[in-house]
Amino acid sequence: MHINGRKRVVIENVKPEIDSGRFPIKRVVGEKVVVTADIFADGHDAVWANVLYKYQNDNTWREIPMSFLENDRWQGEFIVEEMGIYTYTIEGGVDHFKTWQNDLKKKYDVNRDIKIELLIGIQHIQDILQRVPGDAKKKLLEYIDFLKKEENRRESVTIALGEELGNLIKKYPDKQSATNYGRKLTIVADRKKALFSAWYERFPRSCSPEAGKHGTFKDCENILPDIARMGFDVFYLPPIHPIGKTNRKGKNNSTVVNPDDVGSPWAIGSDEGGHKAVLPQIGTREDFERLLNRAKEYAIEIAIDLAFQCSPDHPYVKEHPEWFHWRPDGSVQYAENPPKKYEDVLPLNFETEQWQQLWDELKSVVVFWVERGVRIFRVDNPHTKPFFFWEWLIKEVKSKYPDVLFLSEAFTRPKVMYYLAKLGFTQSYTYFTWRNTKREFIEYITELVQTDVREYFRPNFWPNTPDILPEHLQYGGRPAFMIRLILAATLSSNYGIFGPAFELCVSEAIHGKEEYLNSEKYEVKHWEWDRPGNLKDFIAQVNRVRKENPALQTTGNVQFYEIDNEYLIAYGKATEDFSNILLVVVNLDPYHNQSGWVRVPISKFGIDADQPYLVHDLLSDGKYIWHGENNYVELKPHDMPAHIFKVRKKLKRETDFDYFL
């Protein structure tokens, strides 16, 4: 028998735990991990339990005593302090001393003779002595002497049940017959930007201030002040590499191409180089590195695109034909999803027998850019490459560079999107882009923040992308853009826009599709960035609210509130200590004024039913005194389609607003 028959404690139903510990949970530095489990022994004996955790290759476990919640559930928590990998598990055992204390108290309370009980207690302390260091041992021997001598029944019981003795003994649990949960669960700890970021996507080639000119990295440098003023901290560039010429696409994805057509940047590779090269028209690698450094001065990081596919002109095609699909007529297979054809793009053949070389080469692409200072990658269509490749790649890169972040651009089936997140992607695109009604938002976001999904999937909400101009932006006018920005920026702590199409409220789509007409994917654009009606100041204001209010710097804290109008959605975000409480009400109808009564969870906020409180609209700067749970709101989409209220409790019963916290 390989059983220790004296182990009596069960530890099960541990949370968080993803797929039996197959995958890590995610946290950022400074974030808390709350571990809960069902822990119990047979019979009526008391139990003790610890969360054990350690950082990377630490030799010893740190122990956090767990506390009892209810219904055999226990909880312990700790904070991750460094980037990298943490491990945690649980141990627990029978607490014989505590059990004895409980029994002693019950017997004492019903006036039973406790002489022998006290002797049993002394035995327990003597058993503990073996595993106790010098100082504590001395103290315990004193207790034994006291309990042995003591004639006064009440005093003995007081000492025996006292916190001091209890706490002393609690430090030295009997680990010999303790149960270890067995499974070692892991945490990937990222830097804070993994959880709180505002992305701005823009094609470098469309950054020139001069109409008709191909934009460069230098032009990108020149727009940094405006990007910073809008409040973004990630500037994401679509692929910056040489673009293939064979089967290059013309404007609007046409197969008919003009000599001056610039092609899709996702058709990567030409005789000018592949994934490690830079399109000469945009600049040099040195220009790129200068852009990176200039951006830093504005607290902006440059993110680049990882699109693991090739134009027919990519050097790989000649150097590694075995990495591509070849057809029986000797031609190479381009990407297609019938009836759609992508003649300018060749998918890589991950089923090649040379998959190891291919994996190594792709890793070298990431490392190449990491070594040049890039720390954020937006990964194009990860769901069309093998899952286990991503798991390996991300692990490899992060083991050396734990500050690297990967955003998964997988707009596909829900389980595939979640699985990519489990495999290691830091942030993920979502279905936010296509959610419209109040019910849709509440359902989807509840799934993201109130299930296990929250432990591994960090949403990044995008109202638009170069590929997607959703219907509500085509028909809702400027208010629709404002609505989507507020929703993205306040529901999710990570969000992004594709500009300047977004802030200029560009709404012309290909007829019947959710795609931009005259898409930047196929041409150089010139933007009048400051033209009337632009949303730059509005966006700046929203991003400022995000930066000033820690409640908006995480996603999992969102709570939806009742509001009696289907076009109005109301939700709140608060810090754990409720020192920062935001209440957001958005009019989802871009056409009409809407009003309704919102139910504020004042008791949760620590506000009494008869206590007035101030709600301060951080968008309009309006201030309102509210009372009780139900309060009236009215939103005019052509003025401002939302309130972002900061909720302030009244300090004293004064009317002056200054007395609000």
Place this chain on the structure above:
Amino acid sequence: MHINGRKRVVIENVKPEIDSGRFPIKRVVGEKVVVTADIFADGHDAVWANVLYKYQNDNTWREIPMSFLENDRWQGEFIVEEMGIYTYTIEGGVDHFKTWQNDLKKKYDVNRDIKIELLIGIQHIQDILQRVPGDAKKKLLEYIDFLKKEENRRESVTIALGEELGNLIKKYPDKQSATNYGRKLTIVADRKKALFSAWYERFPRSCSPEAGKHGTFKDCENILPDIARMGFDVFYLPPIHPIGKTNRKGKNNSTVVNPDDVGSPWAIGSDEGGHKAVLPQIGTREDFERLLNRAKEYAIEIAIDLAFQCSPDHPYVKEHPEWFHWRPDGSVQYAENPPKKYEDVLPLNFETEQWQQLWDELKSVVVFWVERGVRIFRVDNPHTKPFFFWEWLIKEVKSKYPDVLFLSEAFTRPKVMYYLAKLGFTQSYTYFTWRNTKREFIEYITELVQTDVREYFRPNFWPNTPDILPEHLQYGGRPAFMIRLILAATLSSNYGIFGPAFELCVSEAIHGKEEYLNSEKYEVKHWEWDRPGNLKDFIAQVNRVRKENPALQTTGNVQFYEIDNEYLIAYGKATEDFSNILLVVVNLDPYHNQSGWVRVPISKFGIDADQPYLVHDLLSDGKYIWHGENNYVELKPHDMPAHIFKVRKKLKRETDFDYFL
């Protein structure tokens, strides 16, 4: 790298799976196992998947092709055919041929040139040839020839997409780059009685027909015909062993004992022997074995009690003092849960250093009775003995005697009750005894049958036990007993009663407690079993309904229906093919007539809205023609507090009832 980079399929979220496969699921012989999982590959490729399963030490896996449900979920099923242990897992991979077929179809549909596509298909078939046996190989070569030669585009496509070719190829999936789920999940397959049983508990010592006489096994034999007539198939006897004399309890659990007091049968052991001996007043082991055999003639099994505890006179106390708790004054520790004391019972010390000898001895007790023909054990208070002891014991016994059943008598915290079931107990006592209102029943039973609990916890519903006379039976009169019996017998396929207190509607409790006054636990009783008002015929009728209707022979199929009266509860049970449909309506109010409208899910039953159907009350033999979803019911508790309707569809539009199925 120990990765196979060509594996592309993910298998996750497998159901049923208990605690990552740590525990088996339970089935009975002939029952189905439906296995579902999320299975998907990267990209848009088609996948294939099989459930693999095998019986005990079979060398080869049986393969069951899974079929696609929706949202990346797949399903496969099989039936367990033997008692013992089954193992199952899942494998899956990319289906390149199916992927090619899908693409071919899409291209053909939009009139693309498919010449090269057909050549690619031929390549796929050629790849498959390597792993195909002779006959199939020949057939595939014919297909290749046909596709090579064929000039007729439409005919080639028809052949290439045809079911015949598809099915042939489906048999030989590419296993080299297939994913195996990895975890081997297990099933404990029991005999059918594990799922469908009706228990009758009775103290042998109270079985004598003569007042004042101590009952014997021979008296038990004489009541077998009545037990059989009532329809029970398990006759469970409280402990039959010698009863201790030291600290023996008097009537009503008194510590003052008279010389003729018989004591509690749970105070096991005296100088007459311990757990392998029989109380001489009841008879001999030979008498017991004769009872077992006589019971078989009535299709009744004898269940005995496993109470692993000792009276102070048990031979173990002298032979193995190390198996008990000794106090500093040299006295032995009796059982207590302060302020309650059980002076006549010593708990075993499972924390003894001699735990292995103790475990072995206790196992030998079970084996002793198994070898004498016992196959069902009701286990007393398993939650006060170490969990891992039970897991070991049950596994050990069932590995040699897979037909042995263990009923867990753990009335304790929910997680502990569920954990004992996970560890191996065949059936379990439940909270049914204390559930009263409609909401309570629906909540509790939903937890039992609509969560993972259903996979490992087989409820056994008891309206009363020697320890529990619940309040509703104290005050509800005869109708309350009928109500509880119908609920127990129709909600759960396993149920039992403690008689004759139940069928004689005994309701006298100790004041303010849910315990019998003058409990049989402490005295010999003489019962007038056939006295007026007894429920024997009623019970016989209910058990007959259970036997004649397979829908009542499982628990997981219960569905609750809406009914607009808080005192009426309505639920249905049907076989999978809906050939047997029962609809039960119970009046939970034992005092007043109650009526209401029940909503029948006729569309699920395959009944049209305009089609009349017959509901035949198997209790009253009343027949009613119903129409549509909503139908009226009225229940008078003093006549019959429930309907158990058999729902019969009308065959033709005739008025004669004979035309109902």
